[in-house]
Amino acid sequence: MPDKTLTRMDLAEAVHEEVGLSRNESAELVESVLQHISDALVSGDSVKISSFGTFSIREKSERIGRNPKTGEEVPIHPRRVLSFRSSHLMKDRVAEGNKR
Amino acid sequence: MIRSELIQKIADENPHLYQRDVERIVSTIFDSITGAMADGNRVELRGFGAFSVKKRDPRIGRNPRTGESVQVEEKHVPFFKTGKLLRDRLNGN
Numbered sequence: 011m012p013d014k015t016l017t018r019m020d021l022a023e024a025v026h027e028e029v030g031l032s033r034n035e036s037a038e039l040v041e042s043v044l045q046h047i048s049d050a051l052v053s054g055d056s057v058k059i060s061s062f063g064t065f066s067i068r069e070k071s072e073r074i075g076r077n078p079k080t081g082e083e084v085p086i087h088p089r090r091v092l093s094f095r096s097s098h099l100m101k102d103r104v105a106e107g108n109k110r
Numbered sequence: 111m112i113r114s115e116l117i118q119k120i121a122d123e124n125p126h127l128y129q130r131d132v133e134r135i136v137s138t139i140f141d142s143i144t145g146a147m148a149d150g151n152r153v154e155l156r157g158f159g160a161f162s163v164k165k166r167d168p169r170i171g172r173n174p175r176t177g178e179s180v181q182v183e184e185k186h187v188p189f190f191k192t193g194k195l196l197r198d199r200l201n202g203n
Contacts, residue, residue, distance in 0.1 A: 014151040016142070021153075024142040025135050039120065039135050044158045046119050050111040052199050057111045062140045063188075067200065090200045092159075094190035100144050101188060104163055107148030108186035 018044075051092060063096040147188050157195035164189045 018040055025036035047057050047065065056066035068091050075086040096104075113136070121132045143153050143161055152162040163186050171182040192200075 016146045016153045021139050021142050025138050028138045029134050059113045092192040096188040103148045104188045105185050108150050
């Protein structure tokens with residue numbers, strides 16, 4: 011059954027089944043978890059969830075890019091990008107689960 | 111921010127929930143994401159990002175100490191792509 015896409019709704023359903031809160035409140039809690047993680051990252055903090063992984067912010071400095079269509083040189087401004095490093099536990103579970 | 115601080119924030123906003131339930135809620139969310147990827151599925155959280163599984167082809171690796179060639183088997187690794195809204199927020203848009 012691979013190649014299914016889960017959404018917020020599926021996470022809320024899991025919370026509803028596991029903890030017994032209403033679907034509505036479960037959905038709000040899922041949203042609130044994502045919101046707190048996002049807010050911490052936007053404030054420049056990294057987020058480390060043990061046995062899951064670490065979200066961290068990387069500062070990219072300015073570089074010269076090129077418009078692939080016109081060949082024109084354009085500056086790519088300094089920006090912040092998010093990187094996610096999965097924990098060993100997650101790596102192991104994903105590797106094991108997808109083994110044939 | 112670490113897991114326990116995240117749990118504390120959620121607990122502070124939801125005084126009607128027991129701390130241990132908040133811990134279960136947070137664990138359930140992260141375990142569901144990992145479980146989905148272990149089943150070969152992806153998790154798409156609009157505005158935040160998407161977790162998916164990438165396949166790494168088998169390759170001939172090398173033991174960096176001895177220089178010896180070793181066969182590395184095909185494997186699957188977790189991957190996260192940042193959502194557009196969060197990417198924009200990180201850059202103040």
